[in-house]
Amino acid sequence: MKKNIFSIGKKQVRVPIVQGGMGVGISLGRLAGTVAKEGGAGTISAAQIGFKEPDFYENPIEANKRAIHKEMQKARAISPDGIVGFNLMVAMNDYETYAHEVIAAGADFIVSGAGLPVDLPAYTADSDIAIAPIVSTQKSAHVILKFWDKKYKRTADFIVIEGPMAGGHLGFHKEQLEEFTPDIYGEEVKKIITVVQKYEKKYEKKIPVILAGGIYDHADYERAFSLGADGVQIATRFVTTEECDADEHYKQTYIQAEKEDIVIVKSPVGMPGRAIKNTFLDKVKSEGRIPPTKCLRCIHTCNPAETPYCITEALIHAAKGETENALLFCGGRAYEAKTIETVKKVIDYFCSSCI
The missing domain is CATH 3.20.20.70 (Aldolase class I)
Incomplete structure (x- = not known):
């Protein structure tokens, strides 16, 4: 059409x-x-x-x-x-x-x-x-x-x-x-x-x-x-x-994901986000907070003293293919x-x- x-x-x-x-x-x-x-x-x-x-x-x-x-x-x-x-x-x-x-x-x-x-x-x-x-x-x-x-x-x-x-x-x-x-x-x-x-x-x-x-x-x-x-x-x-x-390992997380792996997370930016569940998200949930290695002052809504994790750090890990230590953003149907x-x-x- x-x-x-x-x-x-x-x-x-x-x-x-x-x-x-x-x-x-x-x-x-x-x-x-x-x-x-x-x-x-x-x-x-x-x-x-x-x-x-x-x-x-x-x-x-x-x-x-x-x-x-x-x-x-x-x-x-x-x-x-x-x-x-x-x-x-x-x-x-x-x-x-x-x-x-x-x-x-x-x-x-x-x-x-x-x-x-x-x-x-x-x-x-x-x-x-x-x-x-x-x-x-x-x-x-x-x-x-x-x-x-x-x-x-x-x-x-x-x-x-x-x-x-x-x-x-x-x-x-x-x-x-x-x-x-x-x-x-x-x-x-x-x-x-x-x-x-x-x-x-x-x-x-x-x-x-x-x-x-x-x-x-x-x-x-x-x-x-x-x-x-x-x-x-x-x-x-x-x-x-x-x-x-993206790194090939990142692409493979989409291919390997099941429907139940797609979850809603609370982003340090202050908005909900959609991502693939992995050990990083489990760690955030269990430990409550992963302090930033170095704050780049990149997001004006982020307080580095309180943020649950550094979103820049987590997304850079994703881009580099370090997928178990990363925030893996995805759409609602990535598992397909x-x-x-x-x-x-x-x-x-x-x-x-x-x-």
Whole structure:
């Protein structure tokens, strides 16, 4: 079934798939560039992106800024004209610094969640980069779009709706995760789209709506469009691809996971998150707290004296394949992964007829 093709900034996507940003180090230049080459929009995660730099622990900000350019160059080498952007977490310290850096690196868009990116328009005002908030409820969509309208006289270039089956940090209270069945959340998606349409009318522009969270098979893909979405964001399916930047041991945790291994955890960022149960989570539960080896002051909501563990440390272990000492973020259906695929095969599975 051919889907509506939309634009991100000045570029038109060929297939209605945005690859979700996954950090630390899971979606970098190779994955994002390959997705862009195949006609989708590739997303590099800026979260502690410089963790491989030799001076990361001594000078994390400079290491991250340097790595932003390196990963963007890597993506552009794979897809010179494709759509490549960055995911920036609002909860990061130095958020504004990184926003300016991804613009300087030549990114096509910034998608931003883990909080509401209230001042992102100010940080990007002198550029033509496309900006998109990640929202999960009608309330959050209303708050951010109203704020941007009133304070900055502008609106989103596209919007990502991230549902309760998503991986990593989730924009819901624990009670909402239990409350939102697929049917009930489908109604919430329609309410969010109604909010978006208000600003489409006011600004006389199309604001593509991208639905994310649990998009794993063709039925999910079709359902997203039936709810009124213009495209889908897919992350978990891309982890188990040859081109994913994650260590092979990390990819294998998805393939080996059973349904009961997928659990909701409380992140040091202050949000619930979805991850694969392992010895690290068991240790956190039994010991109550694993003190950080070194605090990088990376998350402004984190108190290093009280945090149950250092999320940067735990995610770096994951990216390096040290899976039993790591936080293994994943989507709600990660256990369905059975083999390593290619990005092309995943995209062809969803929409070979879109191009």
